[in-house]
Amino acid sequence: MRVQVEGWHAVGTWTWNAEDDACGICRLAFDGCCPDCRIPGDDCPIVWGECSHPFHMHCIVKWIGVQGNNVQRCPMCRREWQFKSS
Amino acid sequence: MQRASRAQVTDKDKWNKPVGEPAKKRLRTLTNEQEPLNSSVSSSEKMETDKDGISASGRNLPSTRPQIGENRAHPKKMIISLKKEKPKLPETFEEDTWKKLKMSVHAVHREQPVEQSFEELYKAVEDLCIHKLGPNLYSRLQNDCEEHIKSEIESLVGQPDDATIFLETVEACWQKHCNQMSLIRSIFLYLDRTYVIQSSNVCSLWAMGLQSFRKHLNSAPEVQNKIVSGMLSLILQERSGDMVNRSLLRNLLRMLAQLQLYSSFETAFLADTESFYRQEGSDKLQDLDIPNYLLFVERRIEEEHDRIGHYLDIQTKKPLISKLDAQLLEAHAQTIVDKGFEILMTQHRIKDLQRLYNLLLRVNGLSNIRQAFSAYIKKTGVEIVMNDERGLEMVQDLLDFKARLDELLEQAFASNDELSHALKDAFETLINARQNKPAELIAKFVDQQLRSGGKGISEQESELILERVLILFRYLQGKDVFEAFFKKDLAKRLLLNKSASIDAEKAIISKLKQECGSSFTNKLEGMFKDMELSKDIMTAYSNSSVTSELSVHVLTTGYWPAYPPAPLNLPKEILDHQEAFEKFYLSKHQGRRLTWQNSLAHCSLKATFRPNAAGRKELLVSLYQAAVLLLFNGSDELSFSEIAGAVGMDDKELRVTLQSLACAKIKILNKSPKGRDVEDGDSFTFNSKFESKQLRIKVNSIQLKETQEENDKTTESVFQDRQYQVDAAIVRVMKARKSLSHTLLISELFKILKFPVTPPDLKKRIESLIEREYLERDRDSPSVYKYLA
Missing domain, CATH: 3.30.230.130 (Cullin; Chain C, Domain 2)
Incomplete structure (x- = not known):
């Protein structure tokens, strides 16, 4: 062996692994943040429902709040909203 | 006064004695006493008499003394004796006394010794006044003096024309007049203090002398004109650099002031000054360069102040100096600034500039300076900014230039507010005279400062430099260009661990935050946060796995500059590590996708x-x-x-x-x-x-x-970002106004947008928004847009 790897310093970038580009509620990009936040990233995360629709966490929480006592539904497919468990 | 009041006391006593007696006795004393006037023996004897007027040893009233004492004891007797006799003056009393006084007055006028003693003369005046003969005495004296003054002044007519000689004659004449009048006033002091004070429309002896002097000088205009023109020619001589007799001028001007003729001189003098300096100002401006001209003006002003101090009346100061300012400075302010300012600035001659500033400030020349100042800054600055050869040194050049201007502003222009505003405005103009490049270079300059492997400068120094660079940054309009380049460089520093000091990095971020608000620095701060998070992830990873060869920075895409995808078939050794880490990371952070940046x-x-x-x-x-x-x-x-x-x-x-x-x-x-x-x-x-x-x-x-390519990419991405800002601005305006004409919208946008844009750019964005159905054209007038809700 002439050359061996001693150390490796790598750089990776992460993005949300969502199928859509934009949040179905606020229509803002997942790469960005919801309208109430200023800084994208960990502070404004994305969540998935059992129906596998992604939203900004802040957006869907607000949406669920508006639903009141009714059954909470996904705004995209009208199925009952359940956070996808990790 | 003491003496006078004592004299009165004695007088009352005298009225108590048989009348006629004292007057007679006194007369005898006045006429018979033959001692020379200035004999001290006689006057001291006299004094003794006065003091001891009551004592028996007095020569004048030896026999009456005891009687007085008795009379006081028996007042009734005194009343009876009063009725017996009436006081009476000799017929010739007034004439005789006047004759005697007149002789002495004449002697004074002829500057000969006065024969009688002054004491005696004083007494004579006193007696005349006591007997209510004051008015007569006054008018006689007035006539005499006036006649004398008249002849004196007439003697001035037809004197030689030579200014100095003539003025000296006049001065001598005036001096003589003053001496004589003061002597006469001493003799006639009693008159001055009783009759003159008691009568309202009679002026004091001194004033009377001045009055008649003025009257006769006025009636001899030739003399008066010659005095004024003589003085003017002396002053002219002095202004041309000759030595002149300043005390002569001072005395004559005091004379004119006392005679209340000063204003006639002042008017002539000011007119003369004005024309003199008008001529000299334009001559000197031709001959001298500006610094020397300013020196000359300064010297002239000093000289005139000196002149005021030495002989001119203080009231002349204001008009004189204002004439000087008007002729030497105000009339030429523009020329001075045009011809001299730029050279002085270029040569950084603080002293001369200070002089220029101080002098022009006297004549409201600040606006001239301001214009020239800002024109100079713009001209020189734009040269620096436009200089392609200097590249990165441009920033250093600008910093040096700014530092030099600040120094000038402080030392030469007394940190004048208006000028420091002009400086700011000019810098803003010049730094934005060229699009983008300055912003890019400033970002590069900051990068150079923050990068490790420093050039041997201390932390404080480098902080100072950064502080100054940020001042330049403040003037930038294209702050987004700066941000893009700064971000790219910051990413490089962080990822390649090239940053000289994290503290310095954070310091500059917080300064940028102060300057542009947190939205400007959010992403930059996010980059630092990513660095911290990566460190945490690596700790967690090395705990869970055995490999210590690996270190990974995981970046949040939005914060960092966009990196182009770089395809690479990784060698197996590395690929294994990479996959292991990716698995670990994604298990910790769900819903994420990791992209590897091979180029970094x-x-x-x-x-x-x-x-x-x-x-x-x-x-x-x-x-x-x-x-x-x-x-x-x-x-x-x-x-x-x-x-x-x-x-x-x-x-x-x-x-x-x-x-x-x-x-x-x-x-x-x-x-x-x-x-x-x-x-x-x-x-x-x-x-x-x-x-x-x-x-x-x-x-x-x-x-x-x-590479040039990379820079272009950065610039392009900035323009891309700007498009969104333009879109947002258009929508914001239209949402508020609902309907707006094209021109109004454009002008509104120019107000809002902080970076340079051209109307065609805006038009393109408007078109695009119409396409996307944010706006529509009004059906009736196509130049009006309507907002679509």
Whole structure:
């Protein structure tokens, strides 16, 4: 062996692994943040429902709040909203 | 006064004695006493008499004294004796006394010794006044004096024309008049203090003298004119640099002031001054350069102040100086500034500029200075900004220029507010005279300062420099351009660990935050946060896994500059690590996708060139270089196409990488045929004869650095971002106004947008918004837009 790897310093970038580009509620990009936040990233995360629709966490929480006592539904497919468990 | 009141007391006593007696006795004393006037013996004897008027030893009233004493004891007797006799003056009393006084007055006028003693003369006046003969005495004296003054002044008529001689004559005449009048006033003091004070429309003896002097001077206009013109010619001589008799001028001017004729001189003097300086001002401006002209003006002003101090009346000061300012400065303010300002600025002559500022400030010349100042800054600054050859030094040049101007402003212009505003405005104009480039260079300059491997300057110094750079930044309009470049450089510093000090980095971020608000620095702060998070992830990872060879920075895409995808077939050794980490990361953070930025990665390799100790080296290389080098583990010689097929890199990137390994100073690979550039048919072998004194060798990758292309990309991405800002601004305006004409919308947008835009750009964005159905054109008038809700 002439050359061996001693150390490796790598750089990776992460993005949300969502199928859509934009949040179905606020229509803002997942790469960005919801309208109430200023800084994208960990502070404004994305969540998935059992129906596998992604939203900004802040957006869907607000949406669920508006639903009141009714059954909470996904705004995209009208199925009952359940956070996808990790 | 004491003496006078005592005299009155004695007088009352005298009225108590048989009347006629005292007067007679006194007369005898006055006429008979023959001692010379200035004999001290006589006057002291007299004094004694006065003091001891009551004592028996008095020569004047030896026999009456005891009677008085008795009378006081028996007042009734005194009343009876009063009735008996009436006081009476000799007929010739007034004439005689006046004659005597007149003789002395004449003697005074002729400047001859006065025959009688002053005491005696004083007494004579006193007596006349006591007997109510004051008015007569006054008018007689007035006539006499007036006659004398008249003849004196007439003697001035027809004197030689030579100014100095004539003025000296006048001065002597005045001096004489003053001396004589003061002597006369002393003699007639009693008159001055009783009759004059008691009568309302009579002026004091001194004033009477002045009055008649003035009257006769007025009736001899030739003399008066000659005095004035004589003085003016003396002053002219002095202004031309000759020595003149200043005390002569002072005395004559005091004379005019006392005679209340000063204003006639003043008017002539000011007119003369004005024309003199008008002439001299334009002459000197022709002959002298500006600094010398200013020196000359300063000297002139000083001289005139001196003149006021020495002989002119203080009330002349204001009009005189204002004439001077008007003729020497105000009339030429523009010329002075036009001709001199720029040169002085260029040569950085603080003293001269200070003089110019102080002088022009006297005549409201500040606006002239301000214009020239700002024109100069713009001209010089734009030259610096437009200079393509200087490149990065432009920033340093600007900083030096700014520092120089600040120094001037403080030292020469007394930190004048208006001028410092002008400085700011001018800098804003000049730095934005060229689009984008200044912003880019300022960002680069900051990068240079913050990067490690410093140039031996202390932390404070570098902080000071950054502070000053930020002032330039403040003037920038294209702050987004700066941000883009700054971000790119910051990313490089952070990822390649090239930052000199994290504290300095944070300090500058917080300064930018102060300057532009947190939205400007959010992403920059996010970058620092990513660095911290990466550190945490690595700690967690190394706890869960055995490999310590790996360190990864995981970046949040939105914060960092966009990196183009860089395809690379990773060597197996690395790929395993990468996959292991990716699995670990995604298990921690769900819903994420990790993209590897190969262009930013680097490796340390252990290379064995020869089996002995000297043949083992540690190489610090980029991931690209590592990928290429690792290929040589399997084969001795590889052709370009073989390498290209194995690594799957971008062709251009591969050539650069090979060049860095085989053609630079440090040759890890041998290339055949030899040459600087990598061609398609080249083949490479591992250089087993590689020698180096160092154990750790950093192989510089041939710059991935600022190619023109990269810069253009950054600039372009800035423009892309600007489009969104323009869109947002248009929508904001239209949402508020609902409907707006094209021109109004454009002008509104110019107000809002902080970076330079052109109307065609805006038009394009409006078109695009119409397409996307944010807006529509009004059906009736196509130049009006309507907002679509």
